[in-house]
Amino acid sequence: MNSVKIQEIKRNQQSKYEEIIEYLKQDDGYWLNNDVWNIKDEVFDKEEYKTGIYNIKLDFIKNETLKNEIKFYLVYSLKNKFISLSVILNEYQFAIKYLVEFLKINSMDESTFKNFNIDNDKWRLFLINKGIKLNKNNKICNRTYRYSCNTISNFIKDFYDDREETEKDIWYSKNIKGAKIPASGANHGMNNLINFSKIPHYYRYMVKCYFKTIITKKSWNHCCQILNNLNYFFEKFYSNKYTDEFIENLSRQDVENYLYWLNNEYKDKNTTYKSKFISYVRTFLEYIQMAQYDKAPKKEVSFLIFQDDIPKRELNPDVIKRAKFIPEPILKQLDNNIMDLDRPQFIPIYILLRETGWRGTDILNLRYHNCLEQIWNNKEQQYNYYLCGEITKTSIAQLKIPIKDKVAEMVQKSIYKAKELSTEENNPKKYLFDTYEGKLKGKPLAKATLLTTIKRLIKEKDIRDVNGDLYHFRLHSLRHTRAKEYVEQGMGISIIQQILGHQSLQMTVHYATVTENVLYEKWKNTEDLELFKVATKTNDLERIDLIYDDSENLIRYEYVKKNLDAVRVPFGVCFKASKLPCKQQMNHCLTCASFCTTTENIPEYEEEIDKVKSQIEISNKFGRELWAEKNKHYLDTLEKTLEKVREHKLVHKNGKSREEM
Structure with missing residues (x-):
C-alpha cells in the first residue's frame, strides 16, 4: 500500500474536496471506485488476519461526498498505521453505520463533515439506545464507538481548515514540525492529536500560546498528559461556580480549594499520579506569569502553590516490582547465547541495550547518518567513539555516550548495511534498524518483536530462574541491570543519570543498587x-x-x-x-x-x-x-x-x- 503525501496534493490542487478525490485515486483508483473493500484484494498486504470478516462495506452511504470523506479518513489512517486493519474490519465500519444513522435521526447535514458539530451527550444516548453497553464509569465500553464520531469529523474538518496548525483548536502531530514522537509512534490513535476544545474559550488562546513553547521541547505524549491535567484544573474551577478571570485573581484560598477537590476525587490514587495535577499546573502558571501574559495571576505563583503542596512522587508497589534486575546467571546465559537469535537483525539491538542501558525506543530511534561520532580525547590523545541519539521521553535532543571500540565496530557495520538497503521510499527517516518492506515499511524494527524473539531463545536454550521456571524476561530489565552495573563499577550517580538520560537524580538513585x-x-x-x-x-x-x-x-x-x-x-x-x-x-x-x-x-x-x-x-x-x-x-x-x-x-x-x- 503505497502512500501519497497529502502535502504534495495540497500544493497542486485548488479545491479541498478535489484533493480528497485525488488521494483516493491512488492504487489505480481502487479506493474511489469501490464501495466494498475485500482484504484479499491486491491493494492490501498479504498477511493472515484473525477475523471472520473480509469486507469493509461503505455502500450503504448514499451521499457521495460524505462517503468519500469517510473513505479518505480510513485510507489515510490505514496507510499511516493510525488504525489497524482488524479494528476497521471489526469496529470502525459498524461505528460508521451508527454515525450515518445518527445524522439522519438528528436532521444534521448529511452531505459533508466540513461543518459538522456533534452533541456528545446525544451521541452517547443514541449508542445506549442501540444497546451499546456502559463500563463501570458509566461511559460507552467500546472506545471506537465512543470516540469515532468526533475522531472522523475532527480529522475531516482539520483537512478543510487551511489555517496554521497552532491556530486551530486541534493539533495533529503529523502537522507539527519538530514534534517529538517516539519512533514507534504515539501510545495510541487518540494521542496523535492534541485537542484544546475543552479549555474554556476565555483562556484557550493563552493555553495554546503556552503549548507552542513546549510542543517541540517535550515529547508528544508528555504534552498530551500536560493538557489532560490542565483540562482537569479548568474543569474543577468552572464546575465549582468560578468564572472567567479566576486565574488573574487566584488566591491561596482558591488553590487550597483545588487541592481539596483533587485529594477527595483521587484519594485512592498514588502520590505520583496526584502530584502531576499540581506540578504541571504550577509550571503553567509560572510560565504565563514570567511571560507577562495579560491573563496571568496577579500574585506571585510561589505564594499561591507551595512546594509542600506537591506530594512526594513515589513509585507504587507494582512499578517497584517491575524495576527488575536480571540475575547474573541468567544474564550470562543470555549474553553467551544471543548470537543464536533466530532473527539476526535483532542481535545488534540487544548488544546496544546491554552496552548503554538506554530504553528500547531510544535504540530503535537511532539514525544511521548521525548515530556514531568520534570525539578527540585530550588526556588519551586519541579519538573515542560515542553513540549519539535522541531521548524523546526526557526531551534530550542529542545524547552522546562513549562506547567500546568493538561495539562501535558493530554499529559501523549496521550503518553500512542500512545505507545499502535504504531508499527514500523504504526508509525516509534514516532509521539504523529499519523495516524495509511490509505494512510497517519505513518504521524501525518493532520492540515487541525483539521481546518475542528473545523469549523464543530463552525457551530454546532452556534458561530457567531459581524456581526452575523458564525465565520471564522483560526488555526494560536490561536498563535496570545496566544501571546497577554502572554503580558497581564505581561510576558517580550524576554521570549515570546523564548516560541513562534520566530527568531526575532520584530516578537514577532508585535503580542504583x-x-x-x-x-x-x-x-x-x-x-x-x-x-x-x-x-x-x-x-x-x-x-x-x-x-x-x-x-x-x-x-x-x-x-x-x-x-x-x-x-x-x-x-x-x-x-x-x-x-x-x-x-x-x-x-x-x-x-x-x-x-x-x-x-x-x-x-x-x-x-x-x-x-x-x-x-x-x-x-x-x-x-x-x-x-x-x-x-x-x-x-x-x-x-x-x-x-x-x-x-x-x-x-x-x-x-x-x-x-x-
Whole structure:
C-alpha cells in the first residue's frame, strides 16, 4: 500500500474536496471506485488476519461526498498505521453505520463533515439506545464507538481548515514540525492529536500560546498528559461556580480549594499520579506569569502553590516490582547465547541495550547518518567513539555516550548495511534498524518483536530462574541491570543519570543498587575516609575528630550495611541513615547533615558557581527579583562550602569543619 503525501496534493490542487478525490485515486483508483473493500484484494498486504470478516462495506452511504470523506479518513489512517486493519474490519465500519444513522435521526447535514458539530451527550444516548453497553464509569465500553464520531469529523474538518496548525483548536502531530514522537509512534490513535476544545474559550488562546513553547521541547505524549491535567484544573474551577478571570485573581484560598477537590476525587490514587495535577499546573502558571501574559495571576505563583503542596512522587508497589534486575546467571546465559537469535537483525539491538542501558525506543530511534561520532580525547590523545541519539521521553535532543571500540565496530557495520538497503521510499527517516518492506515499511524494527524473539531463545536454550521456571524476561530489565552495573563499577550517580538520560537524580538513585559482594568492596574502599566510627563494644556511633583521631575503633561493616545509605550525589557522597527519609529531595544536598564533600569535588563547585551567577544575571535582566534572591542564597552556600573544602580538604558533619558551618 503505497502512500501519497497529502502535502504534495495540497500544493497542486485548488479545491479541498478535489484533493480528497485525488488521494483516493491512488492504487489505480481502487479506493474511489469501490464501495466494498475485500482484504484479499491486491491493494492490501498479504498477511493472515484473525477475523471472520473480509469486507469493509461503505455502500450503504448514499451521499457521495460524505462517503468519500469517510473513505479518505480510513485510507489515510490505514496507510499511516493510525488504525489497524482488524479494528476497521471489526469496529470502525459498524461505528460508521451508527454515525450515518445518527445524522439522519438528528436532521444534521448529511452531505459533508466540513461543518459538522456533534452533541456528545446525544451521541452517547443514541449508542445506549442501540444497546451499546456502559463500563463501570458509566461511559460507552467500546472506545471506537465512543470516540469515532468526533475522531472522523475532527480529522475531516482539520483537512478543510487551511489555517496554521497552532491556530486551530486541534493539533495533529503529523502537522507539527519538530514534534517529538517516539519512533514507534504515539501510545495510541487518540494521542496523535492534541485537542484544546475543552479549555474554556476565555483562556484557550493563552493555553495554546503556552503549548507552542513546549510542543517541540517535550515529547508528544508528555504534552498530551500536560493538557489532560490542565483540562482537569479548568474543569474543577468552572464546575465549582468560578468564572472567567479566576486565574488573574487566584488566591491561596482558591488553590487550597483545588487541592481539596483533587485529594477527595483521587484519594485512592498514588502520590505520583496526584502530584502531576499540581506540578504541571504550577509550571503553567509560572510560565504565563514570567511571560507577562495579560491573563496571568496577579500574585506571585510561589505564594499561591507551595512546594509542600506537591506530594512526594513515589513509585507504587507494582512499578517497584517491575524495576527488575536480571540475575547474573541468567544474564550470562543470555549474553553467551544471543548470537543464536533466530532473527539476526535483532542481535545488534540487544548488544546496544546491554552496552548503554538506554530504553528500547531510544535504540530503535537511532539514525544511521548521525548515530556514531568520534570525539578527540585530550588526556588519551586519541579519538573515542560515542553513540549519539535522541531521548524523546526526557526531551534530550542529542545524547552522546562513549562506547567500546568493538561495539562501535558493530554499529559501523549496521550503518553500512542500512545505507545499502535504504531508499527514500523504504526508509525516509534514516532509521539504523529499519523495516524495509511490509505494512510497517519505513518504521524501525518493532520492540515487541525483539521481546518475542528473545523469549523464543530463552525457551530454546532452556534458561530457567531459581524456581526452575523458564525465565520471564522483560526488555526494560536490561536498563535496570545496566544501571546497577554502572554503580558497581564505581561510576558517580550524576554521570549515570546523564548516560541513562534520566530527568531526575532520584530516578537514577532508585535503580542504583549493588550486590552484597560489591557493597562490601565499595565499603572497604571508603573505609579510609574515616568519616565516622562505631564503637566495637556498644555498636554506637561516636563523634570523631578527623584531624586528631588515633583510629583505634574500626568501622563495623554489618552496622554500616544495615543502618546507612552510601550514595554518590552531586558535589560529594550522602551517608544518610537508611531508616530516615531524604529531606533534601526538593532542596540541595549541601545543607544536609548527611552530606560529605572533598577536594575532588572542587571543579563541580566552580562550574556550578559560574552557572548560578549567570542565572542571577538573567533574573535581574528580566526583573525576576525573587528568582535572583533565591539564587543568591544558593550562591552564598556554594561559595562558603567551597571555601571550607579548600581549607579543610574534607567537609562532613562529624568533622570540626562541618560543625563550624
